Amino acid sequence: MSDGGAPPAAAGGEVVRSAASGAGPSREHDAGELEVRRAGDRGFLVEVAEHGQAHALAAAARRRFAERVEDVVPGAQTVLLRWGDPPPTLAELTAEIATLDLEAAAVDSRPPLTIPVRYDGPDLPAVAGALGLGVDRLIELHSQGDYLVAFMGFAPGFAYMTGSAPELHLPRRQDPRARVPGGSVAMASTYTAVYPTSAPGGWHLLGHTDIVLFDPDREPPALLDAGRRVVFEPR
Amino acid sequence: MIEVLDPGALTTIQDLGRPGWAHLGVPRSGAADPRSLRLANRLLANPGDAAALETTLLGPRLRLEVDAAVAITGAVVEARAGDRPVPMNAPVYLCAGQTLELGAASAGLRTYVAVRGGLDCKLTLGSASTDILTGLGPRPLRRGQRLAIGPTPAAFPDVDVAPIPALELEPRLGIVFGPRADWFSAAARRALTAAVYTVSDTSNRIGLRLLGPELSRVRDGELGSEGMVAGALQVPPAGNPILLLADHPTTGGYPVIAVLATADLPVAGQLRPGQRLRFREAPGGGRIR
Numbered sequence: 363m364s365d366g367g368a369p370p371a372a373a374g375g376e377v378v379r380s381a382a383s384g385a386g387p388s389r390e391h392d393a394g395e396l397e398v399r400r401a402g403d404r405g406f407l408v409e410v411a412e413h414g415q416a417h418a419l420a421a422a423a424r425r426r427f428a429e430r431v432e433d434v435v436p437g438a439q440t441v442l443l444r445w446g447d448p449p450p451t452l453a454e455l456t457a458e459i460a461t462l463d464l465e466a467a468a469v470d471s472r473p474p475l476t477i478p479v480r481y482d483g484p485d486l487p488a489v490a491g492a493l494g495l496g497v498d499r500l501i502e503l504h505s506q507g508d509y510l511v512a513f514m515g516f517a518p519g520f521a522y523m524t525g526s527a528p529e530l531h532l533p534r535r536q537d538p539r540a541r542v543p544g545g546s547v548a549m550a551s552t553y554t555a556v557y558p559t560s561a562p563g564g565w566h567l568l569g570h571t572d573i574v575l576f577d578p579d580r581e582p583p584a585l586l587d588a589g590r591r592v593v594f595e596p597r
Numbered sequence: 598m599i600e601v602l603d604p605g606a607l608t609t610i611q612d613l614g615r616p617g618w619a620h621l622g623v624p625r626s627g628a629a630d631p632r633s634l635r636l637a638n639r640l641l642a643n644p645g646d647a648a649a650l651e652t653t654l655l656g657p658r659l660r661l662e663v664d665a666a667v668a669i670t671g672a673v674v675e676a677r678a679g680d681r682p683v684p685m686n687a688p689v690y691l692c693a694g695q696t697l698e699l700g701a702a703s704a705g706l707r708t709y710v711a712v713r714g715g716l717d718c719k720l721t722l723g724s725a726s727t728d729i730l731t732g733l734g735p736r737p738l739r740r741g742q743r744l745a746i747g748p749t750p751a752a753f754p755d756v757d758v759a760p761i762p763a764l765e766l767e768p769r770l771g772i773v774f775g776p777r778a779d780w781f782s783a784a785a786r787r788a789l790t791a792a793v794y795t796v797s798d799t800s801n802r803i804g805l806r807l808l809g810p811e812l813s814r815v816r817d818g819e820l821g822s823e824g825m826v827a828g829a830l831q832v833p834p835a836g837n838p839i840l841l842l843a844d845h846p847t848t849g850g851y852p853v854i855a856v857l858a859t860a861d862l863p864v865a866g867q868l869r870p871g872q873r874l875r876f877r878e879a880p881g882g883g884r885i886r
Contacts, residue, residue: 373853375775399776402856403879405826407776433619435824437848442824446616514622516847517730517821522822559732568602576621578721578733584621 374468378456378547383425398456405444408457412526413512414468416441417589419459422467436588438522469583473597474591477548477556479505481596483567485535489549492532503527504568509554509592514584519558519576521586526554538564547571547594554594598662599712602696603655604738608717609727609802611709619824619847626728629707629802629843629866633671637711638761640668640688642752647715648725650738652708654869656699657738659710665746666713666754672705672867673764678883687758688713704764705867713754717747729802730844737787750827764867768794771858771879772830777820780852781832783811789830789854790876794838798870802844804831805868809821812838812854824850828857828865840865 377399383577396419410416416436423443424434433443449455456487481501490497509525516522526549534550539562542548546557548565556578575585588593611634614627626633629649635645650657656674669676669685676683676699683689683697691697718725718735726732740742755869779788794809812832824847825831830838831851839848840857842865857865858879868874 375773375778377775377779400773400856401776401824402773402826402828403859405824405856407823425777431617433625433824435619435847438821440823441823442619442826444619444824444826489623500782505878513822513848514620516846517620518618518733520622522840578623583618583722587621 376452393539396459398452398459400402400452401442401444403430404449405442406449408441408459410439410441413438413510413588416513417470418464418468419462420463420588422462423459426462438513438516449527452540461556470589470591472590474508474593475585476546476593476595477571477573478597479569479571479594481505481547481569483547483569485566486568489532489566489568491531495529500568502531503530504549504554505594506595507511507554507594509594511586511588511590511592512553512595513588514586517558517561518578519584519586521555521575521588521590521592523554523592524552526552532566534564538562542567543570545572598743600660600662601664601738601742602656602660602672602742603658604742605652606652606655606700608738608739608746608801609651609729609795610648610718611651611726611760612724612727613646614725614732614843615722618805619766623722623733623848624728624730624844624847625827626726626734626844627788628709628726628835629708630671630863631866632863633707633709634711636686636761637668637670637709640670640686640714640756640759641666641711641713642750642754642756643711643713643715644750647709648718648745649709649716652699652702652710654706655701656708657681658696658698660696661691661693662743663746664691666690667697667806669699669708670712670759670761671708675700681712684758685812686761688756702869704766706869708712711752712746714749715747717745728844730846748846748853750795756809758820765864767873767875768861768864768868769875769877770861770864772855772876773858773879774855776855776856778854779851780814780816780820781811781854782815785814786854788812789838790878793873793875796868796874797874800868804842805865807838807840807874809837814852816852820850820852822850825849825853827857828859828862829853830855830857834854842866854876
């Protein structure tokens with residue numbers, strides 16, 4: 363009925379460090395030292411070092427747990443695993459995660475998705491000004507990046523992409539827009555994204571694309587998911 | 598078919614939602630009180646995940662175009678078929694042409710109206726549920742809309758009436774601390790299980806804003822966006838927790854101090870604005886096997 367007597371509230375929630383790989387040297391994709399936290403009685407949050415490890419862990423966990431796990435959700439520094447039925451204990455899961463082969467799961471062989479962009483966004487002049495760049499240079503830098511979908515969230519099909527040049531990093535807008543049109547190509551902080559559908563938003567709008575990133579009646583419904591590489595092609 | 602004469606305050610179609618798409622940013626959605634939806638379906642010998650109506654406080658007025666069996670569960674309402682009172686938590690047989698009218702809920706927030714055969718509607722990513730966060734699924738009910746009824750199941754209803762415990766006025770909900778309880782002071786963790794919280798009136802199917810003691814952090818800085826689960830108690834910097842419900846966003850950047858025990862999620866789905874609640878640590882970490 364309990365799960366190994368891990369300390370409750372006083373410890374601030376149960377956290378277990380998976381250590382099944384013992385004294386082996388730490389490798390980049392070693393699952394042996396991942397911290398696992400409980401997220402309720404059906405979920406676990408696994409902390410990872412970087413996006414590649416999150417994507418590899420998500421892929422390996424999907425393979426290992428298959429139908430047993432309902433949702434596997436990569437985040438910025440985590441992977442959430444959520445069961446539909448009563449899950450394993452924290453100790454059982456932590457031990458099992460330590461046996462996952464993340465090296466093998468780390469390979470994403472899909473080609474990059476090319477997103478054609480018309481760089482005509484309303485925030486181009488302001489962003490260029492704030493960054494001390496010309497608009498042409500801004501467009502050049504943004505369209506030359508090799509982007510990686512770090513994780514999804516905010517709205518169906520909304521991909522947080524890393525890989526923009528450091529010269530482009532800029533905080534969100536002071537006053538968010540009540541409506542950002544679907545297809546808007548935008549950036550904020552270190553991320554770039556495309557709004558799949560119209561939504562409120564505080565990101566800087568650089569341009570737009572006609573690609574439909576999310577359509578629930580299409581297979582697959584989302585063109586992007588965590589681990590996918592992306593290039594923007596100016597039109 | 599069933600004709601919607603009046604949709605009520607906010608009536609949506611709900612089943613058990615669309616799990617398995619959270620990694621694409623698609624909320625699970627589904628009935629806010631899945632226990633009551635399952636009961637309604639069981640009373641009619643429907644599959645447990647058949648689609649039904651979920652009301653919000655004030656129920657709809659419906660006209661049946663065919664003979665049909667219905668079951669009403671969840672928030673307590675007075676329901677009438679023509680002049681005749683309709684009992685809750687029991688299969689009720691209605692005739693073509695009869696009007697089914699639900700009043701205002703006297704306890705709880707969401708009433709489920711299931712029909713034998715289930716509502717037959719287009720599925721979006723495997724579910725008929727209306728997700729008010731993303732707009733996925735059918736739109737909320739509108740006046741004049743007609744709802745199709747699915748094929749009658751082979752099984753027959755074998756329950757006359759289900760004994761249902763009354764909804765508590767001030768429920769005490771089980772929680773499991775974490776995954777980010779270590780972002781909060783010991784005082785905040787104690788306050789969470791000691792204090793009385795009140796549901797604010799800006800609450801909906803996405804989440805309940807709770808008014809009560811502010812939960813102070815011991816850590817500054819930002820948490821990278823991470824996956825969220827229904828029942829998560831997310832704490833924005835101001836310190837008032839938000840209890841995530843069925844249509845919650847799939848990721849969030851506020852630390853989660855604790856998560857509701859799954860068994861108590863249906864209770865949370867019935868909490869009304871202004872209602873008081875408390876939390877307690879779930880026995881066995883919410884894990885009853």
